[in-house]
Amino acid sequence: MSDSPRVLIVGAGHAGGxxxxxxxxxxxxxxxxxxGEEPIPPYQRPxxxxxxxxxxxxxxxxxxxxAEWYAEAGVDLWLAAPVASIxxxxxxxxxxxxxxxxxxxxxxxxxxxxxPLPVAGADLSGVLSLRSAADAExxxxxxxxxxxxxxxxxxxxxxxAAASALALGxxxxxxxxxxxVLARVASRTLSSxxxxxxxxQGVTFHLxxxxxxxxxxxxxxxxxxxxxxxxxxxxxxxxxxxxxPNVELxxxxxxxxxxxxxxxxxxxxxxxxxxxxxxxxxRPMPLYGRELRLESVxxxxxxxxxxxxxxxGRAPPPSEVPWFWSDQYDLKLQMAGLxxxxxxxxxxxxxxxxRFAVFHLREGVLTAVEAVNAPPEFMGGRQMIxxxxxxxxxxxxxxxxxMKEVAAGQ
Amino acid sequence: xxxxTYIEHDGREHEVEVRPGLSVMEGAVKNxxxxxxxxxxxxxxxxxxxxxxxxxxxxxxxxxxxxxxxxLDFADEVEPNSRLSCQxxxxxxLDGLVVRLPERxx
Ligand SMILES: Cc1cc2nc3c(=O)[nH]c(=O)nc-3n(C[C@H](O)[C@H](O)[C@H](O)COP(=O)(O)OP(=O)(O)OC[C@H]3O[C@@H](n4cnc5c(N)ncnc54)[C@H](O)[C@@H]3O)c2cc1C
Ligand code: FES
Numbered sequence: 001m002s003d004s005p006r007v008l009i010v011g012a013g014h015a016g017g018x019x020x021x022x023x024x025x026x027x028x029x030x031x032x033x034x035x036g037e038e039p040i041p042p043y044q045r046p047x048x049x050x051x052x053x054x055x056x057x058x059x060x061x062x063x064x065x066x067a068e069w070y071a072e073a074g075v076d077l078w079l080a081a082p083v084a085s086i087x088x089x090x091x092x093x094x095x096x097x098x099x100x101x102x103x104x105x106x107x108x109x110x111x112x113x114x115x116p117l118p119v120a121g122a123d124l125s126g127v128l129s130l131r132s133a134a135d136a137e138x139x140x141x142x143x144x145x146x147x148x149x150x151x152x153x154x155x156x157x158x159x160x161a162a163a164s165a166l167a168l169g170x171x172x173x174x175x176x177x178x179x180x181v182l183a184r185v186a187s188r189t190l191s192s193x194x195x196x197x198x199x200x201q202g203v204t205f206h207l208x209x210x211x212x213x214x215x216x217x218x219x220x221x222x223x224x225x226x227x228x229x230x231x232x233x234x235x236x237x238x239x240x241x242x243x244x245p246n247v248e249l250x251x252x253x254x255x256x257x258x259x260x261x262x263x264x265x266x267x268x269x270x271x272x273x274x275x276x277x278x279x280x281x282x283r284p285m286p287l288y289g290r291e292l293r294l295e296s297v298x299x300x301x302x303x304x305x306x307x308x309x310x311x312x313g314r315a316p317p318p319s320e321v322p323w324f325w326s327d328q329y330d331l332k333l334q335m336a337g338l339x340x341x342x343x344x345x346x347x348x349x350x351x352x353x354x355r356f357a358v359f360h361l362r363e364g365v366l367t368a369v370e371a372v373n374a375p376p377e378f379m380g381g382r383q384m385i386x387x388x389x390x391x392x393x394x395x396x397x398x399x400x401x402x403m404k405e406v407a408a409g410q
Numbered sequence: 411x412x413x414x415t416y417i418e419h420d421g422r423e424h425e426v427e428v429r430p431g432l433s434v435m436e437g438a439v440k441n442x443x444x445x446x447x448x449x450x451x452x453x454x455x456x457x458x459x460x461x462x463x464x465x466x467x468x469x470x471x472x473x474x475x476x477x478x479x480x481x482l483d484f485a486d487e488v489e490p491n492s493r494l495s496c497q498x499x500x501x502x503x504l505d506g507l508v509v510r511l512p513e514r515x516x
Contacts (some may be wrong), residue, residue: 025444059431061452066440073442237413253456298456299448318516325455334455375477379484380458404483 007311010083010249012036014044015278015300016109017064018307019387020075020371023066026312032075032344033101035093037082038132039066046297048136049160050327053143054167058331068178086253088271105273107307108250108261110297112243112279117152121214126221127237130157144235145169148223149232152211154181156326158240159161159194162203163328173204173232175224176210184242189338189358190370193351194328201329201393242293245280258282260293267307267314276309277303285389288367296324330354332377337368337385346396347373351359357381364390412505416461419513421502428500430464434471435459445511452496457481459513460488461495464508471498471507480483487512 009016012034020034036042042064051057070077085094092100114129116122128139139161143149147170151158154176159385162172169199176182180191181198196206202395210227214237224229256262256270260282267285278300282293298320305317323336331354343362350354357377360368365388369381380403384391395409396400418424422485428437438446438459447458447492452479463471468491474482478497482488495509 021442025442046451046453061436064439069442297451301447301449320516323456325450325453327453327458332455333452375480376483379481383484407484410507 005029005311006030006102007032007105007107008101008103009034009109010086010093010280010281011108011109011111011246012038012042012077012079012276013109013111013300014042014297015065015111015304016107018071018179018301018304019044019107019109019277021065021073022304022308022314023312024073024075026308026314028308028312031156033078033103034070034075034080035078035083035095037080037100038134039068039080040133041065043133044063044297046135047130049130049157050164053136053140053161053164055140064405083249086249086274087255087272090271092314103273105275105311108269108274108280109274109300109304110246110249110280111276114239115244117211117241117244118238119201119211119213121216121221121237124214124216124221125219126216126235127214127239129239130161131243139238140235143168143170144173149173149256150175150232150237152224152237152239153184153241154178154195154205154207155185155240155242156324157181157199158238160326160328161238161240162198166201166203171238172202173206173234174198175206175226175232176211177206177208177210181205181207186335187352187358187360187370189345190333190372191348193356193357193372194331194333197329197331197354206232208254245293248278248279250276256358257295258291263290263303265306265319267303268310275307277307285322285338287321288341296322296323298323321382322377323382332373332375333370334375335368335370336378336382337366339368342367344393346393348377348397349399359391359396361391361393366391376403380404383407412500412502412507414500414504415508416443416445417507417510418443420514430482430500430502432500434461434498434500434504434507435494435497435501436449440494445515446495447515449486450465450496454478454481454494456484457494460485460512460515461493461509462489462512463491463498464494464510465491467507467509468502470503485512486514 043062114131214222261276326333340359342362344357357371371378450456
């Protein structure tokens with residue numbers, strides 16, 4: 001169709017790749033260009049710290065679509081092509097090599113990058129982070145039996161990598177600034193459960209510990225230095241202290257920003273011709289009546305659906321309850337909702353047996369669930385959160401009442 | 411390669427060749443077949459890859475694990491032939507497999 005708008009997607013990651021695929025699924029026939037900085041087609045990051053790192057998944061399992069798919073679907077894929085700037089008046093983007101590409105509709109899907117640790121020695125070889133397939137490749141090469149790994153940051157990426165590295169025979173020490181792991185993203189109950197579990201597997205923890213620098217010999221890291229004077233000898237230091245949204249392009253062309261590119265419920269930015277999706281966005285969350293930035297695949301997919309639906313003229317997709325998963329050892333963690341603001345916590349199941357869920361309630365309404373090896377609790381909980389259901393805490397805590405019953409009966 | 415037919419809820423059929431070793435979910439996603447969301451990419455964590463296995467194929471696709479069973483329990487419109495397609499590994503024996511897709515995954 002000659003009158004179809006030209007769609008240009010900046011960032012060929014999980015959100016960008018999915019938006020291109022959905023536009024075609026939704027029958028959009030206009031030209032689509034997908035422009036990414038990385039040298040490979042869109043892929044999934046979650047396995048990079050899990051199955052892929054342990055050697056249980058190959059490249060093929062990582063890729064979103066086979067390399068041939070893009071040409072077959074009429075998606076013009078530009079790889080190793082960082083976008084340097086956006087000219088909103090002219091509706092063109094400029095690549096770092098000076099090439100200019102036109103658009104009628106722009107989708108920013110630039111994701112986030114690993115937060116750097118600004119201390120001496122951070123540029124030594126062997127000080128790694130984990131965001132891209134290239135990062136993961138470097139980490140995997142450095143792992144192996146007897147290798148000493150210090151993980152800086154006890155968040156999901158750090159703990160997952162720790163579990164995977166341990167499976168490969170490495171010795172793991174985790175350094176965390178807060179007094180517990182997963183401090184920003186999980187309840188105390190969950191934090192202490194995960195810490196205990198990692199300890200049982202042989203991981204050593206330094207909590208409330210600040211990294212002041214890395215020591216090295218011949219340009220290669222040899223130890224991590226802590227503020228209390230301790231030094232932790234290591235072969236590899238993996239820094240996993242969170243991610244920063246890639247908002248520079250949006251800032252450069254004057255789009256509204258918060259902790260991310262500000263979008264509405266259709267994933268539209270302050271410029272109606274520009275959408276933004278995924279980790280780089282600051283988005284509304286109607287269920288909780290506030291805005292926030294999420295770093296998760298389900299969020300990237302939901303916003304890809306919103307943008308593709310708006311562009312293809314389809315009804316907007318139903319709004320989803322935010323959720324996330326993490327695999328460590330034989331533990332499957334699934335969580336849904338947002339726990340902040342909760343005034344009551346109900347634990348259901350048996351922590352000692354490694355099968356339980358922590359429910360968060362606010363004024364009797366379920367707002368979040370954290371489930372460990374407990375799919376019914378996660379699934380039932382997620383549905384109840386979406387319905388803003390009132391729950392009876394006594395019933396919820398009673399494993400003799402099935403989750404189906406709890407979810408059905410109010 | 412194994413030939414797999416995915417039938418969308420509105421009856422549209424997609425017949426594709428899938429490499430053994432991939433899952434039935436991956437066969438759909440990599441061919442951009444609408445109707446399977448697969449939010450978790452095959453981690454058995456989301457239940458958005460729900461399919462109905464054609465009766466002739468139920469035995470050969472095997473039984474759901476306890477984990478899969480308990481996820482399916484909460485999916486919409488579950489039937490006795492419901493499966494999570496990320497948990498069905500494609501093998502040469504599944505050449506000819508037919509699965510139907512539900513109206514929605516969310
Ligand atoms: C190790 C790891 C494990 C994870 N595990 C989970 C998990 O278990 N569950 C879960 O839900 N989420 C997980 N996540 C998070 C999830 O991967 C992200 O939320 C998801 O990738 C977000 O997709 P995105 O497209 O917004 O960003 P990305 O996938 O990061 O894609 C952004 C792309 O844009 C490119 N780009 C940036 N700037 C430019 C530019 N100027 N020009 C061109 N291209 C540019 C980047 O190079 C990148 O390829 C994990 C992440 C990591 C790193
Ligand atoms: S893809 Fe998530 S459960 Fe199958």
